[in-house]
Amino acid sequence: MDNTKFSRLARFVEACIHHRVPVTLAFTLMTLLMGFFASQIEVKTVFDDLLPQNHPYVQVHKKFRQDFGGSNMVSIKLEAKQGDIFHAEFLEKVKTLTNQLALVDGVNPFQIMSLASSKMKDIRSSTDSIETKPVMFPDVPRNPAEMDALKNKVLNSPLIYGAYVSHDLKAALITVDFYENAVDYNKIFPQIMKLADAMQSNSVRVSVVGEPILFGWVNHYVPETIKIFLATLLCLMALLFLTSRTWRGTLLPLLAGLSSSVWALGAARLLGFNLDPLVIVIAFLITARSISHAVQLVTRFSDELAAGVPTSKAAATSAMLQLFKPGMLGVIADAGCMIVVVLTPIPLMQKISLIGTIWVLTIALCACVMTPVLLSWVKLPAKYAHPIDISGALERVLGICISTATSRWRYLVLASATLVFISSGIYAFKLQVGDADAGSPILWQNSRYNRDAADINRQFQGADRMYVVFAGNSPGAVKEPAVLESMTSLQRFMGAQPEIGGSLSVADVLPIVNQVLREGNPRYRSFGTTSAENAELFYMWAPDAGDAARFMNPQLQNAPVTFFFKDHRGETVRTAIQRVKEFVAAHPTDLGKYVLAGGLVGITAAVNEVIFSGQVESIALALLVLVICCAVAYRSMRAGIFFLVPVMLSNTITFSVMAWQGIGMTLSTLPVAALGIGLGVDYAFYVVDAIREELHNHDDLDAAIAQALRTAGKGVLITSMTLTTSVVLWFASSLRFQAEMGYLMAIWLFISSVSALFIVPAMISVFRPEFVVGKRKLVGGVAATATASRSTAALG
Template sequence: MVAIFVLLTVVMAGFAARVSIRTVFDDLLPQSHAYIKVHNEFRQAFGSSNMVSIMLEAEQGDIFDPALLGKVRTITTALQQVDGVNQFQIVSLASKKLKEIRGSTDAIEMRPLMWPDVPDTPAGLAALREAVLNNPLVYGAYVSKDLKSTLITVDFYEGAADYRKIFPQVMKIADAQRGDGVVVRVVGEPILYGWVNHYLPETLNIFLVTVACLVALLFIAARTWRGTLLPLLAGLTSAVWALGSASLIGYNLDPLVIVIAFLITARAISHSVQLVSRFDDELAAGAPTTVAAARAAMLQLFKPGMLGVLADAGCMIVVVLTPIPLMHKVSIIGSVWVMTIAVTACVMTPVLLSWIRRPQGHAHPIDVSPVLRGILSCAVRVVTSKARYAVLAGAVLVFVASGLYAFNLTVGDAEPGSPILWPDAVYNRDAAAVNRQFQGADRMYAVVSGAQPGAIKDPEVLRTMSEMQRYMAAQPEIGGSVSVADVIPAVKRVLREGNPRYQDLGSTAQENGELLYMLASGSDPGDMTRLLDPQARHASVTFFFRDHRGESIRTAIDRLKTFIAEHPLEKVQYQLAGGLVGVLAAVNEVILAGQIESIALALLVLIICCAVAYRSTMAGLFFMVPVVLSNTVTFSYMAWKGIGMNLSTLPVAALGIGLGVDYAFYIVDGIREELEHDNDLVRAIANSLATAGKGVLITALTLTVSVVLWCTSSVRFQADMGILMALWLCISAISALFLMPAMVYVFRPRFIVGSALPVRAAPIPEAPLKQAA
């Protein structure tokens, strides 16, 4: 067994070394959702979700300074060399995309606002200022209302967007222009996930420090090398097997799911600690050899250990039903990872324990057994006295209160800015500044599609697009919008010598077509594609959002659907929705629709596993209690701290269902085992808490203290998940040590105590606790 295990581990280690740690944006999208289909169809023309915005802000004066405008031109030119850039979608004052329209007796003239040269004379700067102020597509959109900031936007081809390359290249360009009275801010999804990758070395360092802390705490609590090294070996080999499997399948490891990796590794450590603890108890009870002690420990704990593994894997695999590629990967790799625990911990730990030759003595003089014995003695006294009713009543009150408060949990982002990073992170400060100065850094577009070419030219269609923009502008989170209906009136006004009375749409489709032709004839390739396609069959109405909170997105989508229902058109149809906000809307809808389903299926898997293992449907309902309690408490904490249910937290929540019941399996199975030898429920509870309870206590305390170290991470998501893991572990341990024994003592379920157990008022036995200590 050991030879085969070592050989497989070495082979898997070779594959694990090749696993790629990166974020693949397409993995985050539910490809079957209608919004994503619209986004994929029109993203190259109307804008992808990889838009990056660079804001240059003058600390004194305004942007009409040759030095600042020179920085704008330098950045605009340098962005053309960034990997994966869509060169037709680089827009700034220094690009050819922003133009002014002038009319004369000879022709309609369209020329770039500031290309190819930066004006360096007072007259040139004054002319540029005047042109900006008279251009509604520039003033407010690319130059702030106070004239202190200007914006550069750049889009990337989603198929070629590699955040690991984009982030350092864009940041190098931006950093080179900082200073000299100019503040440079950079936002966008490639930058956000670039920051996550930037903090990857720190994440790995925290991971190593956490493991070191875990080693130290295990060593102190166990007082033996076997109690320290064997659980760590189980966790390490489990991780090697899982990462090797991911490499063989061709999956990458997203940096954000490293927390899930630690959570599953913690399960392997927990199972191994239980086996080592039981091995020590068997030796103390007089086992003749270490082989006999290892065999007895494995036979006694194989059932609850395997039941915990199957429950965890089953709860994890249901996440595969969420139609998002990242969730598929997390679900499959997570399930494989959990299943490896059956070998690395439940089988190999007792095998290795059987080789120990000198099990007596301790590795250090620090003795924490009095503390452990005190906690376990307290648990026995509480659950075997009238205080057990207070435990049950308290659990009911906590469940009701946390369950009601959990309804405040937000699907999607719960706060402005990115919840992945801290509010005071550079990225979130930059995003707040951009949203304060401009219409909004995040975009969503609705597509108006006609059955025939030229459908967009119809006056009724254009008027409805304009009405849609005005209707959506009432939502505070939407800072502005743009469509072709904003451009045509400007051309018509120029034709009438700038008279604002004529700033209106054409009265016929032919007139609108002529105005569009005049506009397009003076444009460069890609200028008009942001607004409509060359055949005038598809057009976009783009909305700028100041935040992408879940509530803001749902409100916008609902308002759009209401407007579409109230303004039907025969010649065109509306399609929702593209851009980053459209993508997030699809993800939120998928999570909202699948969240209850996933939790319900995970609970069903748990019920089936328990019913089969204990041959009783009541067993499934019995073990649901700690699961439901731990999850309602955790969800209420998420609602209180503003942690939304999103792509990052969904798999953690699913795995938490299995996590909430593992400890209970060991305690309850220990009670059943003791009742087979002595028909005394009080003594059975005390003995189970003295043996299995000690393993639960050691694991919970060491892991809880260790995961709290994640609070030091610069990535807020990892810190939040560290707190959630600690909370889950605490609630699960408290439920296993107090709630489950109290329920057994009060309700005496038949699958645990049998059908004819007498009620005894037996004294609380202290001997098992002392012996275990």
């Protein structure tokens, strides 16, 4: 830092400390004001925030979701514990639940399908025409004859048997969809779960899945998440109290973290943002950064007092002056890595990016400025707050770090780091984009939701849906035999994928109508040979266009081919999309084209594609931002390259662990990964700057490294130890995602601290980068003089 910049910083620091009363008063008033706004923020998931609005799959989904189904479909399975479903008590439950679902907030009543729905039709022939009558509407069969008739209808209808009644006849399925602009998970979840639980009995088991239910469970666990968050803070407070043995070392870092949270949440409320429950882990991660910066300042303040600085104001001034640059560099690097996520074209990512960047920037005020200002009032205590002293253990750990960095062991450290980087980098390529496991990765596999999903997938075609729409060039295109044959071929082709349990299209219906019209002769189970014949079959089957709405639009121009999936893992979705594209490319038609893709799996495919491109882009830009920040701060491009080492190491290890543990790169993990890049280098900034400061006083590199590790390294050790231990509490979360992110945070913090305490000092000792040691020629860690004898002595 040149003298001009140093003098400006010194004047700023002195002004903050000198005017500490008005500065503290203004900060307190603003914090109270932001706290008022923060208290009004809503904790909820907004469905539209999850969608990449301009993606072609999403455009198709939004265009056709009203008629062909959205991505918020809920599937409810009623299973008879003994016997089959064909008895009055069971069927009465199906009817009651079907009717009551129409009263749920935001429900699309035209998309409620079950055995008891008026839209579930049985196709029969009469002397004059084809009759389509409800299978079991409005009444449940009351005698054995009616029950047998219903059973025969189910067994003879491929649109019901296997789709809405299980093949073993022990379960019935109800599906319900919602108007997506009216979806409110906080309302839908309790209403549906109340209805489902009311159907549970000694003879009936109920399973419920769907996005509104999944995110309803997430919201259900918000109070638990908040409790874990508070318990983590209490644990953190206890650990800080244990290590620092002072109230200032305990309360001031926590105050910095809490005040930055208040400012950030208040800003989010002013911007009109809500707080998604899944991003609470990011909130803790940023809060941890604020605490980390404050711990460094408190540690340096204590060192200054112990070194004989006469007053608290002088010690606070000195600590702030020495640590302001690395602290601000860390804040800017974190903010830069977070803001690049805004380029991901998903509203939730953009909101997280903006509020995360604001949150990180508040650390500059709440920790880097206010912590030393408050420290200026603190006096050196006459005795410690408790008798437990672990400073000896900390000194021994730091002694190992010092001896490693200043001896031949440094080469082993760098060789080991290189080996770990290469091996973890190779394994990290196995990281999945999208969900890596069947069921929802947000919840544990033994959660009720994932058990219900497994049960439904076991007995039915699949709870997750994707539809590909044949968009005709003109009205009536769907009547053409070539189009119907193409849809059938697509269904057969996609059916070879094991994860697809079944499919449905209008091409499945017309052959049944044709067969019934021919007195049930199976020879006629096919389409008509001309569009006119197919038009007659359409009319005979559904004279009321509303009954056929889920199969085609009234103009017979657009029709979906719906596929039922056993899971929506990233590989499953990518394979399905690729296979559809292969079929479309190999079977072109002049009558129209297939457009991808609607339903939950279609939306998931769009999100995964955006994340895949966004992951590479965000990480690359975050690394570029880091290089630029370091290059500008230290006026050396080599500095940017130097600091990439701890970042790349911590990220390749973390990504390889994600691949090993089956944690996919999803909407929830992408911003954590981007922020992790900044997290991987913050500790290194403090150690490097401490070494630089020491070399301003003398020419002994080994001594500079040793002193830097005893001061800045001590802060790194305390912070990483307390934070890493505290996040273990997240493992108790009912949300698997929260637990896994706590696990990843612990890895990031641990690897970052190891890099700062072992790898970075070893790199400086071996490579002696000019931005750290200047232009002096170093031999064996000691500055060489113009005389050869001193160089020889240094070598000796």
